[in-house]
Amino acid sequence: MKYIEEFQDPALARRLLDDIHATVTRPWALMEVCGGQTHTIIRHGIDQLLPEQVELIHGPGCPVCVTPLEVIDKALEIASRPDVIFCSFGDMLRVPGTGRDLFQVRSEGGDVRVVYSPLDALRVAQENPQRQVVFFGIGFETTAPPNAMTVHQAKKLGIHNFSLLVSHVRVPPAIEAIMQSPSCRVQGFLAAGHVCSVMGVSEYPELAARHRVPIVVTGFEPLDILEGVRRAVRQLERGEHTVDNAYARAVRPEGNPAALAMLEDVFEVTDRAWRGIGVIPDSGWRLSARYRDFDAEHRFSVSGINTREPAECRSGEVLQGLLKPHECEAFGTLCTPRSPLGATMVSSEGACAAYYLYRRLELGTVPAAATTPQEASPVV
Amino acid sequence: MCLAVPGRVLDIGEKDGTRMATVDFGGVQKEVCLEYLPDLQVGEYAIVHVGFALQRLDEESARQTLALFEELGMLQEEFGDPWEQAAAQAGADSPWPFADGPFGGEATAPQHVQEEGRP
Numbered sequence: 001m002k003y004i005e006e007f008q009d010p011a012l013a014r015r016l017l018d019d020i021h022a023t024v025t026r027p028w029a030l031m032e033v034c035g036g037q038t039h040t041i042i043r044h045g046i047d048q049l050l051p052e053q054v055e056l057i058h059g060p061g062c063p064v065c066v067t068p069l070e071v072i073d074k075a076l077e078i079a080s081r082p083d084v085i086f087c088s089f090g091d092m093l094r095v096p097g098t099g100r101d102l103f104q105v106r107s108e109g110g111d112v113r114v115v116y117s118p119l120d121a122l123r124v125a126q127e128n129p130q131r132q133v134v135f136f137g138i139g140f141e142t143t144a145p146p147n148a149m150t151v152h153q154a155k156k157l158g159i160h161n162f163s164l165l166v167s168h169v170r171v172p173p174a175i176e177a178i179m180q181s182p183s184c185r186v187q188g189f190l191a192a193g194h195v196c197s198v199m200g201v202s203e204y205p206e207l208a209a210r211h212r213v214p215i216v217v218t219g220f221e222p223l224d225i226l227e228g229v230r231r232a233v234r235q236l237e238r239g240e241h242t243v244d245n246a247y248a249r250a251v252r253p254e255g256n257p258a259a260l261a262m263l264e265d266v267f268e269v270t271d272r273a274w275r276g277i278g279v280i281p282d283s284g285w286r287l288s289a290r291y292r293d294f295d296a297e298h299r300f301s302v303s304g305i306n307t308r309e310p311a312e313c314r315s316g317e318v319l320q321g322l323l324k325p326h327e328c329e330a331f332g333t334l335c336t337p338r339s340p341l342g343a344t345m346v347s348s349e350g351a352c353a354a355y356y357l358y359r360r361l362e363l364g365t366v367p368a369a370a371t372t373p374q375e376a377s378p379v380v
Numbered sequence: 381m382c383l384a385v386p387g388r389v390l391d392i393g394e395k396d397g398t399r400m401a402t403v404d405f406g407g408v409q410k411e412v413c414l415e416y417l418p419d420l421q422v423g424e425y426a427i428v429h430v431g432f433a434l435q436r437l438d439e440e441s442a443r444q445t446l447a448l449f450e451e452l453g454m455l456q457e458e459f460g461d462p463w464e465q466a467a468a469q470a471g472a473d474s475p476w477p478f479a480d481g482p483f484g485g486e487a488t489a490p491q492h493v494q495e496e497g498r499p
Contacts, residue, residue: 008448036383043452089430090462103466114462117431119398119413142384146432149415157396194384197427197435220384221448249441250427256434259416348457 004049007222016226017049020233027053028236029185030229031178031321033171034192035062035349036220042354044222046229054233057185057321060174061192063139064091064347065319066274069309071167072097074302075136078165079110081300085128087121088136089143090114095343098308118150125154125162134296137164141195144168144285145259148266151287151294165296166286169272171195172203173283179211183322188232190218190225193247200255204243212241219247266291275343276309276316315342318351325355326363332356383458384429385449386442387412389422403428406446408459 007013032038038058041047047056060066076097079086086102093103093114106112111131115121118135125133137147147164154162171192178184191204196217208215214235218228228246235241245251265288272284287295312330317323325331325344335341337353344350348357355363387403392414394400401420403412410431414420417433425442426433437445449455457465 008444090465093462093466116410116459117413119411119431142429142434145416145434146413146430149413149432153396153398194427194429194434197384221445250435250437252435256416258418259434262416 007044009223012223013226016223016230020054020226020230021051023230023233023237024051024053025237027055028187028233029055029057030188030190030232031057031059031186032190032218032225032228033059033061033175034190034195034220035065035347035351036194037190037192037218037225038062038351039349039354040220040222040225042351042358045358046222046225050229054229056229058318058324058351059178059189059321060274060277060319061140061171062319062344062347062349062351063143063169064095065315065343065350066169066277067092067095067138067167067343068273068275069097069307070273070305071138071165072101073305073307074297075165076100076102076105077302077305078134078296078300079105079112080108081110081132083132084300085111085113085124085131085133086136087113087115087118087124087133089138091347092136092138094340094346096340096346098306118147119153122150122154122159122162125159126157129161131161132299133162134300135162135164137166137168140169140171140192141199141263142197144267145198145256145262148259148262151266151291152262154294155291160293163294163296163299164287166267167272168267168285169274170269170283170285171199172207173280174274175207175215177277177280177283178320179207179213181320183320186213186321188214188236188241189216190228190232191215193217193219193224193251196245196247196251196255198256198259200260201243201245201251201253202255208241208243214241215243217243217245217247217251219250274319276313276319278316310341313342315344315350315352318344325352326359328352332360383449383454384427384434385455385458386425386437386445387428387433388425388442389414389420389433392420392422401433403433405459406450406455408455410459 094101102112121135204215214232216228216232231244231246267285268288269282270284270286271281273279314328340346344352385405387405390402392401399414401412401414413432425437427435
């Protein structure tokens with residue numbers, strides 16, 4: 001969709017775009033951190049509506065994509081055990097581990113269940129006292145409070161057959177890592193609105209000042225993205241670098257204090273490996289000592305994990321914004337949503353999957369035989 | 381998982397000492413935990429993420445967002461059957477790899493799709 005008429009409020013979309021076009025005088029590179037925003041941008045062709053000088057670099061903010069391979073492999077091993085009921089969010093089912101995924105573990109007889117909420121997994125544990133119930137706790141600062149509350153409840157209610165396989169990640173250290181990279185081209189950030197609705201914005205002013213980049217807290221709908229870009233470009237053109245909240249309807253500066261208090265109790269900050277990127281210092285959460293008994297990694301001695309990423313997969317470069325998905329040789333040929341080489345092609349929030357869904361025909365990177373006109377997105 | 385959806389509180393109760401509510405998302409109803417927004421009232425809207433209300437939202441914003449999600453088939457993606465979606469993505473039943481079709485609505489099956497195998 002590249003037609004401005006298809007926006008919810010085409011007149012407003014036009015005004016925002018006109019303002020961006022009128023403001024820009026030279027090239028700028030902005031990074032949208034969140035995969036949800038990447039999906040919106042590609043789906044609605046926002047990058048193609050913007051002036052040529054404004055480049056959107058897609059960031060690493062897709063938790064499905066950055067969950068480390070060894071954690072996926074641990075999940076697969078735990079889920080294969082006959083005494084375990086393994087609960088997960090649905091979007092982890094097809095993330096490739098070394099050679100298989102949770103979907104396959106289930107077809108081989110593993111008891112893998114998809115839940116809408118981590119509290120549903122706790123209920124499964126209450127209903128199955130003779131089984132070990134493990135919940136796959138991944139995600140950014142938005143899924144961390146629900147998982148924290150669930151572990152807190154398990155402890156409070158004495159549900160000892162429940163544990164959490166934790167691989168939480170945090171946005172600000174990722175922004176720091178991106179800015180530290182010698183090949184970094186990012187001049188401004190669209191920060192993930194829902195992360196900030198939990199965390200508030202207090203972590204960002206220091207980052208913006210030290211790296212001299214505007215950081216605009218941005219929502220997820222097409223008009224939100226346009227407004228985020230408009231404010232970031234305006235700052236860049238004026239030589240400013242402040243934190244600006246363009247998503248005030250959902251983000252208060254202080255975030256959600258009750259959620260922050262729970263995170264403080266249940267989790268502690270730790271270094272975390274990001275799939276395709278490597279270890280980023282202080283970028284993750286693990287269970288704090290008070291809740292260590294509920295840590296699945298401690299409960300199940302997961303051993304002999306021998307992880308191997310496919311050599312053809314360049315998702316690490318995609319996640320760092322160094323490579324656009326279609327610039328990877330495997331894109332659309334060796335690597336498709338049906339047989340993904342890397343996690344960025346699995347999740348609908350992964351940049352590769354978004355390009356495959358909405359762009360691959362116009363990019364002309366896919367052999368003609370593999371596509372039909374009906375498969376194409378409606379762009380001409 | 382990553383989608384946060386605005387919903388309207390229909391009623392409020394308690395389960396295992398936790399404040400819970402029935403929340404309506406454009407016709408789909410779910411049990412949602414209110415512990416992080418303890419003063420949320422019946423009739424109010426909140427942004428809900430994996431079964432937890434995380435932040436209040438005004439009614440007009442919420443309605444607009446829900447209408448957009450509905451139009452784009454995103455509510456189906458969030459609340460539909462995840463196994464069906466994963467199977468579709470794996471190419472088991474449907475040649476279209478995602479739950480939503482290429483036009484944001486129903487998945488439209490292409491006439492003939494060549495299986496992409498590895499050479």
